[in-house]
Amino acid sequence: MKQPGQADGTGIYGHVTLAGTSGWPAAEYERYEWTGTQDAFRTSNYLSGMAGQPYEALIPSTIAKSTYLPSPRVAALAEEAAQEISRFDERYGKHLRPFVSLMLRSESVASSQIENLTASARSLGEAELGVEDKANATLVVRNVRAMETALAAADHLTPESVLDMHRALMDGTRDADVAGHWRDQQVWIGTSQYSPIGAEFVPPHHSRVPALMTDVMDYTRRWDIPVIIQAAIAHAQFETIHPFTDGNGRTGRALLHAMLKHRGVASHVTVPVSAGLLANVGAYHAALTAFRAGDPELIITVTSEAAFRAIENGTTLAxxxxxxxxxxxxxxxxxxxxxxxxxxxxxxxxxxxxxxxxxxxxxxxxxxxxxxxxxxxxxxxxxxxxxxxxxxxxxxxxxxxxxxxxxxxxxxxxxx
The missing domain is CATH 1.10.10.10 (Winged helix-like DNA-binding domain superfamily/Winged helix DNA-binding domain)
Incomplete structure (x- = not known):
């Protein structure tokens, strides 16, 4: 479970190198001292024992100028996926007008399901008309808006456009005060809601987020990288940076679609890649873990295979x-x-x-x-x-x- 830090860790006091594989640059960890909050420590002997303990936050490699390409096998799979997406977009986006908005909604629902937010088509339709008696449906509607904002920003992929996506997703929620703002605290994934000590994954310290987001968005605007490889890596890098306290997964998947539109392979219709990822969410999370350990091939493979499954499912819907x-x-x-x-x-x-x-x-x-x-x-x-x-x-x-x-x-x- 992802958790926000309640206060800064302080004091970098060492680096740990994490070797990359497959030609991907090596990453590092940097160590911080966990301080937490004094209020929490005063109410718990267990928490007070964590005060001053070290934790390690990842320092991702910058990618804006990366020359990385995967193995020929994975590159061929990614190219085939790009061609299938383009054919799907041409066939249904241009010639089946109602399908465009239906697919956008369906993809937003699938992206929300990965975060364990489910809503029936009826509840979603009613929520779009202002009925708020189903909380999940209301949240999914915000995901639709975030996807629409992402696609509208496809011609100018910038850190500011990502903030706009996040604002569309989070406005009106209990976390609306952080909507459209980079996080200003440490977050982590798994183990404990109280501290990053022993967490499964600790994203970069929040002081690094603005520069890392500038770097990844510079990468998204390149035209010399095969599109699926670029989209998969940028998405994984975004999720590794984890630039927000909440909404990272849905914003990151919206960014993936903005990139597909930006590169022209999905100009008309939102290809339901998240629906493809739903086939095996565990494999998707394992691919993100492998990426953070220095091997990007699995996230490219998982994204490509998700595209094939999505196109099959989307064709049935069409x-x-x-x-x-x-x-x-x-x-x-x-x-x-x-x-x-x-x-x-x-x-x-x-x-x-x-x-x-x-x-x-x-x-x-x-x-x-x-x-x-x-x-x-x-x-x-x-x-x-x-x-x-x-x-x-x-x-x-x-x-x-x-x-x-x-x-x-x-x-x-x-x-x-």
């Missing part, structure tokens, strides 16, 4: 969307100028709507909304429900079921 929308069209007999048709188009990309959405996005007045929704309810395409204090919502159950099936397929395999 076929489901086509079948559903074609089935809807067969059940409607309204004239081509009827408001039913634009409402159907909207439901294909946003399967939970209300009057406000229909008014703002389609410009429909009350009577046109009513006629269209009455026809869709009669055809069995939508179900109307009244939400306490939120008015009436309409859901498209078939599309919601397809999205839930996508999420279920993503998490079906083992996670050990």
């Amino acid at each position: 076929n489901d969307v086509v079948a559903i929308t074609e089935g809807w069209a067969d059940r409607i007999t309204a004239r081509r100028d009827s408001a039913v048709w634009p409402v159907l188009d909207l439901l294909a990309s946003q399967p939970v709507v209300n009057a406000a959405v229909l008014g703002s996005k389609l410009g429909l007045d009350y009577m046109r909304q009513k006629r269209a929704l009455d026809a869709l309810e009669e055809a069995g395409i939508v179900v109307g429900v009244d939400k306490y204090k939120k008015g009436r919502f309409w859901r498209a159950p078939e599309m919601l079921a397809a999205l839930d099936a996508f999420a279920e397929r993503a998490g079906r395999r083992g996670r050990s």
